[in-house]
Amino acid sequence: MSTAKRSGTYNPAEHGLAKYFLSMLDDKDRNVKYGExxxxxxxxxxxxxxxxxxxxxxxxxxxxxxxxxxxxGAAHVTGVDVNSTMVGLARASLKALDPTGKQHKVLLVRPGPSALPPEERFDMVVSEILGTLTTSESMFKYVSIYRHHLNTFGADHKVYAVPQQTTQYAALHRFSRQDLGEPLSAALEVALHLNRDAFGRFMPSNEGGLALPLYLWKSELVGGKRHAIHTESYEALPPRAEGQGADGGGGGSFVANGLERPVVYEAETLNTACDEDAFVLCVLEWSVKLWGDVKLDNTLEAYRGMPLRNALARASAWGFFIADVPSLRSGVPRRAPLTVRANRMNAAAGQGTPELVIDGHRVANVCEEPAPYVAMAADADAADRLFEALKALRSAGASAAAAPVRSSPRIGNGKRKVDEASLPGSPSKRACKSEPQRVQSEPQRVLIVNDTTAGKLPFEAAVLGFDVNVVNDDQLATEAGKRAVEALAAAAAPSSEAKPGRISWHVGRVATGGAEARKTRGAFMPSKQYDAVVLGAALLDEMRDDKHRLEHSKAIVDRWSKTRKGIPEPAQLHETDHAFDRADFYKHSLPEAFKGRRCLAGVEGALRALGEPCAQADGGAPFATNDDGLVFHGVHTVRIDRLYQALESPMEAPKAEETPVPRRETNGESRRRSRIKTSSVCASSADRSAPSDEPSAAGAADADEIRAGVRECSAKLPDGEESLAATLEAFAKLLNSDDPRGLQQVLEQSVAKLSRGARSAVARATYLGVKLRLRREAPKRPKTAAA
Ligand SMILES: C[S@@+](CC[C@H](N)C(=O)[O-])C[C@H]1O[C@@H](n2cnc3c(N)ncnc32)[C@H](O)[C@@H]1O
Known part of the structure; x- marks a missing residue:
């Protein structure tokens, strides 16, 4: 993928399956809670x-x-939708459940006034037109259109509505800059903060914006709570007051309440929470009361409590709007309180997206400008691998050129600080002559085309002693890169030899020839030969089977690389058949009620809708799993999800009622008990100060299960995940030992490693993904008489 911006707004009335649908249907928690x-x-x-x-x-x-x-148990359902594809899909789904059609009706409608016969009445209404904000898809407006068709009940004019209430929150979350690390912090700052004509901007965390699984980093709620900024209630429709005129049907209106006063954070609270390492983000979270005590939460906390596959699904479909609060990052104590105000929250008028005012500054919504460099910056694994490749090349070069190491840092737009040691006849140069190991030779040069690491690789390349030329086709990615390099250089120990050499930045597209350079505005023609060419763009595009870009990338290497080799070396496209367990893949996210029922309401239905029309022609339409096609990260991360489960299960505190009655034990059991004790120490991470001395049968079962899980996980680990395999192996060994502290440590390291791996996997699935083609099952051959 090029790092150039991609844009697109979602129009529900458009024909076709909206991108977020597969993710939404894979959100098991959403489906189960709506079911309940x-x-x-x-x-x-x-x-x-x-x-x-x-x-x-x-x-x-x-x-x-x-x-x-x-x-x-409903007597009948009538469904309305503005999207003709969805109407077709809903009809197919419901026909599978109700083949005679006596219990259902599905209508294609316009977004405007109700097209149902005025006398038609319903006892209950269900809807889920929720977005990144509860208000952003105008559910209040659309449900209100149909209020005249709803029966009300009792003196309080109750409405049977799922959901009953929605609450939109604003919350300040404190992340540690150190934990986010560079270049992610810099990329976030640029994406959220840099704006030509305003103070800042807020963006969704899903693929429409930052594409960042923010819940995979720890954060604390500043002031310990989130603040309601808007509520909507569908619980009652009281009749209109006299004089207001008859409105038909159930009478009055549902209630939407915007924020009247700003949310105020006192200076004292902020000073306790925000130190120099703080990176404070304003996150717009929400909570919906579906019915009674059944709640659906779109909060960072809720995501952290879910299996990863579920969190991914929800993050792709909903996610959060996020704004940066730079004034809390300076480390300078605040005197004045901080206010957060959300204007334009008039849901009835369709003003679904608020206008945030933080600290008196307007924060603009720019959700139409995705920032792919943020997701890329979160892929630490890709940055590490590129760095390893460069390091290998450097050592090869160094052994040939007596390990040149720059002693003077130079960062900037090609402006070179004079490096005394490199001046002919200078005192430093002469001094160097007496130290053979410090002889400075010509530095190796690297050209980085479309840096996918938001500055990390340029910095590390410079630290290795390369002269670095970076060419991005995205101005903001370049901005993020420069900031990350500054932060990384500032954080490096002053005494360290490892300081960046020269990095020069260019914005434009690398052209391979004169004609192309003339044609392409802003084309950059490198003037030198390079020892290495790093093709960020090629790395991405080859995966995407974009032949033209692939050739362009090869031409870049041919023209400018001394070695005729690029990093990555020419990639190969593989076509592999993956068999998914049907039940696990399709039915995984469906509520229990669907068990054993023939229905297409889940992912299966959506995939069929997508694959079937083309299936006759060529065996299924190929589509990307990232936001170029359909967002469906779940498939890729199921494996990591399983690893998480294997490692996380012993962290749960053993349940008291599961403690068995003590009985005499055999030698084998005694051995097992000592192991169980080990596992129960780490099991009680919720209360580590008081580990239970009691043997626990639940612990035994857990330990066996974990071992089985670890074995299963290890067996399934593909090549290239050696570090995880090693961790799991160490973990499995320790399960058999009596060293609880060691086990605890390994566990913690494992979880840390896994979460790093998960961040990279999610980030990569967002900016790369894979191409899928649904293979139809081979038609069953008729049995021959002989067979
Ligand atoms: C988030 S999806 C929910 C689909 C389904 N209820 C579920 O939970 O699986 C929202 C659906 O509402 C439809 N929609 C959006 N605006 C609408 C409107 N004004 N009137 C009717 N349908 C609308 C969209 O086309 C989309 O199919």
């Missing part, structure tokens, strides 16, 4: 009204919510 809420709502209705409800599903989509209503 619908079940409870229908049960309450049946108990109170002694009949089964007729339901209206607004934005029926794949038909999942309507299917849940039928499965939980």
């Amino acid at each position: 809420a619908i079940k409870k709502c229908i049960e309450e209705f049946e108990t109170k009204e002694q009949r089964k409800p007729r339901v209206l599903d607004i934005g029926i989509g794949t038909g999942m919510l309507s299917s849940l209503c039928l499965l939980h």
